[in-house]
Amino acid sequence: MPPASSRWxxxxxxxxxxxxxFGLRRRMRARSQxxxxxxxxxxxxxxxxxPLLADLVLGYGRGAPAPRVLYLGDSSVFRVAHQDVDQxxxxxxxxxxxxxxxxxxxxxxxxxxxxxxxxxxxLFEGRLEQxxxxxxxxxxxxxxxxxxxxxxxxxxxxxxxxxxxxxPADMVGPIPRVVxxxxxxxxxxxxxAGVRDLGRLGELRRxxxxxxxESAGQAAAQARLGRLLRWHYGERLLPSHPRLRxxxxxxxxxxALGIQVVAYATPLNVHAAQRxxxxxxxxxxxxxxxxxxxxxxxxxxxxxxxxxxxxxxxFHVNLATxxxxxxxxxTLAARIVPLIDGGNQ
Numbered sequence: 129m130p131p132a133s134s135r136w137x138x139x140x141x142x143x144x145x146x147x148x149x150f151g152l153r154r155r156m157r158a159r160s161q162x163x164x165x166x167x168x169x170x171x172x173x174x175x176x177x178x179p180l181l182a183d184l185v186l187g188y189g190r191g192a193p194a195p196r197v198l199y200l201g202d203s204s205v206f207r208v209a210h211q212d213v214d215q216x217x218x219x220x221x222x223x224x225x226x227x228x229x230x231x232x233x234x235x236x237x238x239x240x241x242x243x244x245x246x247x248x249x250x251l252f253e254g255r256l257e258q259x260x261x262x263x264x265x266x267x268x269x270x271x272x273x274x275x276x277x278x279x280x281x282x283x284x285x286x287x288x289x290x291x292x293x294x295x296p297a298d299m300v301g302p303i304p305r306v307v308x309x310x311x312x313x314x315x316x317x318x319x320x321a322g323v324r325d326l327g328r329l330g331e332l333r334r335x336x337x338x339x340x341x342e343s344a345g346q347a348a349a350q351a352r353l354g355r356l357l358r359w360h361y362g363e364r365l366l367p368s369h370p371r372l373r374x375x376x377x378x379x380x381x382x383x384a385l386g387i388q389v390v391a392y393a394t395p396l397n398v399h400a401a402q403r404x405x406x407x408x409x410x411x412x413x414x415x416x417x418x419x420x421x422x423x424x425x426x427x428x429x430x431x432x433x434x435x436x437x438x439x440x441x442x443f444h445v446n447l448a449t450x451x452x453x454x455x456x457x458x459t460l461a462a463r464i465v466p467l468i469d470g471g472n473q
Contacts, residue, residue, distance in 0.1 A: 165334050168308035170238070170281045177300035178290050180235045180244075184251060185300060187233035187258075194258030197226060197468050200245050201236035201266050204394050204450040209443045212454040221461040222264075226468060233260075239282035241271040242375035247291035249381045255296055262468050263387050265375075268394040268450060269416055269434070270360045272369055274322045274329060275336075280315075281308040323362040332359050349446075354404040356448040361396065362409055365416035367423050376423045383427035390467050391424070392431045393417055394450045395460060399439035433463060 173179060180200075188194050199205070199219055206217040216224070219234035226232040245265065252259035270276055286303050294300070306312075317330025326332060335352060365372065379389045401409050413434065421430050439445040441456030452460065 165310070165313070165330070166337050167310075168281055170306040170308065172286070172303040172305040174305070175302050178287065178303045180237060180240070180248075180287065181290055181294060182300045183233055183235040184248065184256060188252070188256040188260070189258070189296065191257055193230075194260065195229065195231055195233045196260060197232040197262045197264055198260040199223070199232055199234035199236075199264040200240065200248065201234065202240045202268055202271070202394075203236070203238045204266060204268060204452065205234065205236035207451045208457075209451070209453050214454040214458070216454075216457075218452065218457045218461060221457055222464050222468075225461055225465045232468070237287075239276065239279075239284060241268070241276070242371050242378060244284050244287055244291070246374045246378040246381075247288055249378050249385070249387070251291065251294070252382075252385055252387065255294065259385060260387060263382055263389045264464070264468055265389060265391045266394045267375070267391050267420055267430070269365075269396065269413060269420075270450065272365050272371055272416070273360050273363050274319065275332070275359050277369075277371065278316055278319070280312050281306055321359055321363075323358050326355060326359055326362075332356075350404055353400065353446050353448060357397075357401050357405055358409060360448055361401065361413050361416075362405075364412065365419045367419060372420060372423050375420075376425060379428040380425045383425065389428040390431075391428060392464065392467065393420070393434040395437045395441075395452065395456065396434050396450060397437075397439055397442050397445075397447050398435045400446055400448070403439075429467070431463075431467060433460065436460060436463065 184198075187198070199222060201219060205219045208215050208217055214221075217236070219236055223229065223232045223234050242265075249263075276282060283306075290301070290303065313330070313333070317328065317333065319329050321327060321329055321332055332355065336356060375391075379391075382389050396413065398410060398413065401413070417432055417434060421432070424430055437452065437456045437459060439447075441452055441459065443451045443453055
């Protein structure tokens with residue numbers, strides 16, 4: 129029997145330091161086998177002037193005739209695949225088809241969404257000399273998910289502050305980078321994903337940053353994809369969502385300035401969603417888009433293009449995001465241009 133100083137009651141049983149030390153070591157070994165989530169870095173503007181604000185000042189901060197259309201976007205508007213024959217981003221394709229830089233200004237950034245864009249419209253209330261006639265916006269359902277909302281790496285706090293603070297006499301400064309280490313994500317990772325049976329956000333971040341081993345087989349890869357798709361698009365969207373309120377608010381404020389908002393639902397990989405997750409996820413996507421449309425003011429035009437593209441039109445057929453290959457971008461651009469040529473078509 130060990131001396132009294134090395135034994136105590138634990139859950140009603142007599143425990144010894146040796147027993148507890150063994151259990152602690154075993155738990156520590158188990159935790160050490162869980163791969164850490166890689167540190168992520170949001171690069172900011174990499175020392176250059178904040179691109180969105182710089183594009184706005186260049187396009188609308190002078191007395192010359194201003195471009196008729198302002199196209200704001202997220203990564204779906206600027207990302208291209210390395211295997212694409214046509215390396216033009218979607219924004220460039222739309223600009224080329226609409227008449228060039230004199231007709232359309234486009235500016236897109238990773239994780240850009242309505243809570244950032246709501247600070248663009250007030251610039252046209254006097255701080256910028258000119259204003260567009262049409263504001264073209266993608267409505268990406270993933271922007272309303274917990275994968276995006278609340279993610280501290282994509283909070284865009286410095287970007288929002290820069291838009292709010294800018295005055296005509298100011299130079300456009302750079303945006304600092306954000307380092308997504310464990311400390312930054314501590315609170316976020318403990319939150320629930322908001323979708324049944326998906327667990328906590330930290331588990332999903334780890335899932336997204338990893339790839340199943342080849343030995344795990346196709347079933348493991350499909351299960352991983354299904355969880356990511358449900359995380360991105362499976363949460364019920366409420367009318368009170370801050371980003372939806374921001375979208376509705378900027379539409380109304382733009383209308384008061386005589387700016388027509390034309391919004392479209394970003395194409396999603398619905399074929400993969402149907403194949404992996406079935407009718408339940410497809411139904412949730414449609415219901416969430418109906419909520420979006422129901423919250424927009426009558427002054428805004430909204431076109432639902434979420435099911436426009438086949439799975440082969442994305443970077444790959446099992447993609448859980450909205451990044452389109454060149455064929456997909458061509459198809460989407462061909463649908464967008466008539467909307468801005470004809471206003472409410």
